[in-house]
Amino acid sequence: MHLTHAPSTLAAGGAIGTHMHGYIAPLRLRLNGDALLSNWRWLAGMSGGAACGAAIKADGYGLGAVEVMARLVRAGCRDFFVSNWGEARAVEPLLDDGVSLSVLHGVRDEDMAQALASRARPVLSTPAQAARWRAAGGGPCDLMVDTGMNRLGLDWRGGLTAASEGLSIITLLSHLASADEDTSLNPTQLARFRDVARQVKATRYSLANSAGICLGTDYGFDLTRPGLALYGGVPSPVAAPHIRQVVHPQVQILQRRRVMAGDTIGYNATFTASHDMEVAVLNIGYADGYLRGFSGKGVALRGDVRLPVLGRVSMDLLAVDVGTAPWLVEGEWLDIAYDLPAASAASGLSQYELLTGLGARYDRIWDG
Numbered sequence: 494m495h496l497t498h499a500p501s502t503l504a505a506g507g508a509i510g511t512h513m514h515g516y517i518a519p520l521r522l523r524l525n526g527d528a529l530l531s532n533w534r535w536l537a538g539m540s541g542g543a544a545c546g547a548a549i550k551a552d553g554y555g556l557g558a559v560e561v562m563a564r565l566v567r568a569g570c571r572d573f574f575v576s577n578w579g580e581a582r583a584v585e586p587l588l589d590d591g592v593s594l595s596v597l598h599g600v601r602d603e604d605m606a607q608a609l610a611s612r613a614r615p616v617l618s619t620p621a622q623a624a625r626w627r628a629a630g631g632g633p634c635d636l637m638v639d640t641g642m643n644r645l646g647l648d649w650r651g652g653l654t655a656a657s658e659g660l661s662i663i664t665l666l667s668h669l670a671s672a673d674e675d676t677s678l679n680p681t682q683l684a685r686f687r688d689v690a691r692q693v694k695a696t697r698y699s700l701a702n703s704a705g706i707c708l709g710t711d712y713g714f715d716l717t718r719p720g721l722a723l724y725g726g727v728p729s730p731v732a733a734p735h736i737r738q739v740v741h742p743q744v745q746i747l748q749r750r751r752v753m754a755g756d757t758i759g760y761n762a763t764f765t766a767s768h769d770m771e772v773a774v775l776n777i778g779y780a781d782g783y784l785r786g787f788s789g790k791g792v793a794l795r796g797d798v799r800l801p802v803l804g805r806v807s808m809d810l811l812a813v814d815v816g817t818a819p820w821l822v823e824g825e826w827l828d829i830a831y832d833l834p835a836a837s838a839a840s841g842l843s844q845y846e847l848l849t850g851l852g853a854r855y856d857r858i859w860d861g
């Protein structure tokens with residue numbers, strides 16, 4: 494849904510509150526384009542000699558795939574990854590010469606017509622997909638080999654030659670299961686991938702996601718595929734000083750109210766006021782990806798003033814303590830603290846969930 498908002502905010506030069514239908518949502522994501530590019534450039538530097546691509550699946554991890562891709566193309570990124578052909582369709586108009594788009598979930602029968610007509614390539618991951626693509630004379634493709642995650646891909650242990658025969662493979666991929674941890678599975682997958690690369694001929698080889706890039710250039714091969722870290726996620730302590738926050742949720746105050754000592758706030762009355770308080774009710778809730786893990790844990794901000802979440806997060810609303818900020822009245826805008834590592838620690842949600850759960854109700858407004 495929110496993809497349709499994107500061109501209007503672009504055309505309007507990112508002016509606040511501009512929307513295709515003239516509707517100004519009571520919550521918005523301020524998206525920092527400079528931070529996105531700075532993150533990509535840092536990841537590209539860390540990729541050593543490898544080209545640095547971008548995973549833009551799940552609508553650019555919730556930011557808006559079209560907007561993300563347009564910015565990264567302008568910065569020089571040439572290799573993009575989406576999950577399925579519905580996502581591919583949304584960004585295909587941005588496929589200039591030299592820009593490549595890979596569809597990670599391969600091709601089903603239902604996808605073949607689109608895939609054959611598309612400039613995007615399937616990432617074939619099963620013998621049946623490979624056979625389907627070969628039989629259709631599908632042309633250039635990518636191939637995924639599983640090296641230990643047991644998610645998508647041909648089994649690294651055998652049958653690769655038969656399954657890949659006759660395919661014109663641009664990129665041979667594998668994916669790391671635990672790159673964000675210091676575990677022996679990383680060098681094990683690396684060794685297996687090197688072995689696979691000796692057996693299967695491809696133009697390029699690609700193993701590392703964001704966390705994999707942080708493991709060192711051994712993991713880079715020809716092409717890296719960061720997602721999370723582009724958008725401000727910190728996959729490894731190595732990245733912490735360099736990755737900038739991209740997503741800044743902002744939300745409007747819907748009501749300011751007085752709560753008396755002994756009153757409770759929200760569903761199931763999980764918060765009891767120990768003294769008279771001033772509370773603001775905000776236009777955001779778990780339907781906006783601000784899940785109930787933030788109940789009693791999240792923080793809204795206005796400048797340096799911290800406004801703790803009180804009680805449970807509702808579907809569309811939550812309450813914060815505004816006792817220290819008498820000027821914050823109905824209609825004022827607040828920031829939601831959303832530094833991803835900190836918000837993840839506070840809420841128990843992963844940094845990935847914090848990004849991809851952001852819903853369709855935000856106006857997405859790019860600064861830069």
Ligand SMILES: *Cc1c(COP(=O)(O)O)cnc(C)c1O
Nearest residue numbers: 548668702703704718719720721
């Ligand atoms: C999602 C994904 C990526 C990006 O991973 P991050 O951890 O977000 O950097 C890379 N490769 C594949 C195959 C993926 O599915």
